[in-house]
Amino acid sequence: MTTQVTVIGLGPMGAQMARTFLKAGYDVTVWNRTAAKADPLVELGAKRAERPTGDLMVISQLDYQAMYDSLDGVDLDGKVLVNLSSDTPAKLREAAAWVAGRGGVLVTAGIMVPPPGIGEPGSFAFYSGPREVLDRHTATLAALGEVVHVGADEGLAMMYYQSQLYVFWSTLTAYMYSAALLGSAGVKAAEIVPFFQGLVGSLAGDGPMGFLKILTEEIDAGVYPGADNSLRMQAVGMEHALHAFRDAGLETSMPAALKELFARTDREGRGAEGLGAVIESIKNP
Template sequence: MTTQRSTDRQHKPVTLLGLGPMGMALAETLVQRGHPLTVWNRSPEKAGGLVAKGARLARTAAEAVAASPVTLVCLTDYDTMHKVLEPAAEALRGRCLVNLNSGTPAEAHAAVAWSGERGVRYLDGAVMVPPPMVGEPGAVFLYSGSRDVFEELLEPLTNLGDPRYLGEDPGLAVLYNTAMLDMMYTTLNGWLHATALVGSAGVPAQRFAELALGWFMPTVVDYAALARQAPDLDAGHYPGTLNTLEMNLNALDHITRASQEQGIHSDHPRLMKEIAERAVAEGRGGQNYLAVYELFKKATPRP
């Protein structure tokens, strides 16, 4: 009892709404780090294990919100957050609200407006790791919006993972989140499509992995080299000294035709080829491949 009291004095009480796989990982970590935790979930039975570890289960979202100076929300999306929080809005007035579900920048801005109208101190966030990594070294959480709220909550936020504050624009956390997921899915699709291509000749993924992931990706694609070229993207500088877009277009044509010949899905390389063709049509054929960045910055032309 004495230990619990001293822990309560040291760690900010936190309320958490949402006990899906991610919410559960957040809750387990907060309890483990000694935060007095109040939880609410649509399906209350999920809280059983947490209550056994000392968390308090509230009967309503409003009751949960009233228990702590800060409420973390980890529900499916912003629509769900609004649905759950609307009846708890009065209890939230004057308190901090940190949203950790995924979404879009426009939804983050709408959440700021909703909070502002109700006197709620809002911070937007995004979780960049899967549930088992929460609280572990290497876990990064993104935040944007009110710097005051971020700094005030640094202790509980740091207990969840390395908190990166991206700026006052509240849309930045989810924007970075979607951008990195964009990169993740594109990379995964590259690996899966390439594996299907060699698989069409009976090569098992396990054999291809050794060369493709063990050597090609780190050595030829080389993320460190991409980072060194980032200033060129900012400057719009694409010298075609070592490779040109014309040459890369040839390679993209080969990937598309090989996919068709081997009887596998060919939309993915065809789209990459069409993008490079458009860049060439814009007069960028003599620039290097990174010049497709100029196309990606513009909305897709619609016929």
């Protein structure tokens, strides 16, 4: 098991990773382009590096260009880089080739908790890249949370990460739209939250509102029954909702986009199918 780890990038995520490794008893070296950010971690027992170094480097920076800038001229031969920075899947694949061309190995990752959740129960991260390399360092990385390997394709971890984030962002933004709509009538958010808690729970459940499971089965089968609940009905209802937002004097870009997506799926001849048919329009822009 690796007992030494270098953390590169000491923003909120990277600094918390370093603290978590220190708490778990690891020999931690830290490096940041703004050197003063390492001071609080050095006080906790970390070693300050003048340049990025170490057999296992855990990276948390703004994007992958920051990795190129930070490691320019650094000897990567035999090194393992685990990069938890955000970027596009294509850029992660390019980065893997860049690291390999310098004798190192890149494992890409996306951690699915905010900084305070790192290393806490429920924390996990998606990893992709060579499984045998990840396996050598799983015990160390597990200090940050559960290690979930999703495949050899270095871009896959970012796809999982961004897919999860999209559900997170869009769900909470939809709630904010809903709170704004009801707020225009004087209803406080605290009054409506129990209903939305129930709705989110039902969507993930097994009952008649368990659409997460229902849609998953339909998507995998490529069949979208709509006899009792057609997409055309959803499109009409979404148009009504859009007018409600407009009548309330609210911003409408998100509901307008959803209304157009439903309408387009209907125009493409899928109005008699179910809501799941929308995925076919998503896959074929």
